[in-house]
Amino acid sequence: MRTIDAGICVRSMTIMASGDLDDLTEVVHPEAVNREAKDEPPACRGRGPAAFAATARWLRAAFADLSFDVHDTVADGDLIAVHCTMSGRQVGPFVAYDERGEVAQAFPSTGRTFAITHSHWFRMKDGQVVEHWANRDDLGLATQLGWVPPTPAYLWRMARAKRLARRNPAH
Template sequence: MFDALSACDEAALAEVIHPDATNREAVREPLACRGRGPAAFVATARWLATAHSGLRWEVREVVQEGDLVVAHTTMSGRQTGPFHVHTADGAIETVFPATGRAFAAPQTHWLRLVDGMVVEHWANRDDMGMAKQLGWVPPGPVYLAKMVLATRRARAAA
């Protein structure tokens, strides 16, 4: 699944993502990511790829018990595009302009399987650690002004 997400590979995701799968982490993502099945996971992969080059997950450990699989990973990449955070109704809430910086953040992904396919996903992520590495937090005055302008432009374009 992680390799398919990194590559935005629709065919590979269709092989591992159940047609009724849901991603609980998609609540701050574009509306297309909040649906069900492989198409929603492809939308998430594309959303991440618009902001991050070389995005990949290094799987460190995997544990399975019954229909539950837990993968401890490190997500890494470089922010080369704007990262859009969305509201509950799908509007753009905040835009973090590209910094060109690399990041590597630990994550734990929880996957419930049905018939060997992912039917449910949720995660624990070090978003604050990633934000610090990317220079989002604490925002300096120049970066804060760039955020405000990028957010206004993205809202106007939407």
Template sequence: MDADLAAVSSDLKSVAVRSIHHMAGGSRAEFDDVVHPDGFTRERKAAPPSARGEGPAAFYELACWLRAAIEDLSYEIHHAVTEGDLVAVSSTMRGRHTGTIVFYGGQAEVTQAFAPTGKTFAITQSHWFRMKDGKIIEHWANRDDLGMARQLGWVPPTPLYLMRCARLKRQARKRLPV
């Protein structure tokens, strides 16, 4: 690989890795540096309406949604590789579930709410980024959601936990605009 291609590859990896760390603690302005104005994440379909758009603001809203439910959120990066305009990053996400996590459906309806458990978790993830003009234009991820659910006590749930989640789901639905 010649020096110019190696530099571009390194820059793209840096942008992708920074964006993952921004999810844990980046400011709104920091997302401007890494997300293209037309950038979007395929993960937005389960996110709140404010995080379903495009551009840095939507990515920041997604980060705020995660941070509201997960204290001490952090990512350990294991590998980052590029091929053309595609960057793949292998990571471990860690945190403590201290706030309600509300998931949404295709029409932004509340589909599930998980009451805080106070438990910690560590799950592997792979993130995929398509880049344009040196910024993220598209993102998607593969996560160990079942592993997270088991570590947080969502699976198998106790009857009491199911009742708490059902109450929180009703409350979240009431807060949605009509």
């Protein structure tokens, strides 16, 4: 395992969860792409530290006390894998977007906490993150936050949150 590269990947996650987003310029390559941004606001779909910072703002708007507890890291060449648990508390609506950048769904805040496993994959270039993608337990997140199975009252709140998000998109 290349400890230095794994440390940079873990640091990028820590910065996104709770750090100073300006620090992303030190660990995220100017051409970096987040392959997970397809369901995120359009500002997250670009390249470089600004796009990664947009993802962090999107996550932090929905989830307080966001953290990543890293269990394992593995490196092979320029590829780093990080197995972790993401946890936090939903304090704002979680808004998902379609391929056109339009609001696809909005999950209003439940105030509940969650802890779900992730596997993050990073490609490194010049000592910085140049590519990122992940596998997440989205069903576990939805279950822990009370999004599924939805009650009739929560379905109504979802419809209302979606209307509000469409009026005020995070572009």
